[in-house]
Amino acid sequence: SYDLTQPPSVSVSPGQTASITCSGDKLGDKYACWYQQKPGQSPVLVIYQNYKRPSGIPGRFSGSNSGNTATLTISGTQAMDEADYYCQAWDSSTASVVFGGGTKLTVL
């Protein structure tokens, strides 16, 4: 099976840049997307097809994907960005959706 690995937690100071990584074998050959999930809420798409932002998502959210790693970057992080973040990709070998384990972003 195809695995996506994320760090369990990332901490950032308000106004600084947060980077959350997602690693998988040849992930750069696939399309990665990212979801934000706040407590008690459903996940929300923040980045799709590696770097595209849905309408309504602030410009401080950006994404990249190369080699074995996809990265979600939040520039000028705000307290409201504190949440769990999940990466997701498609595993063509099993025709399956795969999620990373999630990263808890703490803004302190």
Place this chain on the structure above:
Amino acid sequence: QVQLQESGPGLVKPSETLSLTCTVSGGSLSAYYWNWIRQPPGKGLEWIGYIFYSGTTTYNPSLKSRVTISVDTSKNQFSLRLKSVTAADTALYYCARLTTVTHGYFDDWGQGTLVTVSS
């Protein structure tokens, strides 16, 4: 955007079958992939499977032997059946729309429904 709403029993006994329905409003099921995703309390997201509006299904290999997803286009609904449940199947179950496979993404989610497996 469409609205998705999960419904079904919140409590299921061990060894029995979990059954949930997702009602889609504000759009049709056509041309999209309709998914079930679950999240055990305090844990991450696990994809269960999807059904295309035409009825084609694909399931998570780890759950494939116990899962059936079906669609009723006349009611704009799709459903999940998970048989032989155990406590490990206790989770918040979401339905979600996937735009396409390979390069797709989940652009709409339901609010989720908590299912507890307990006698």
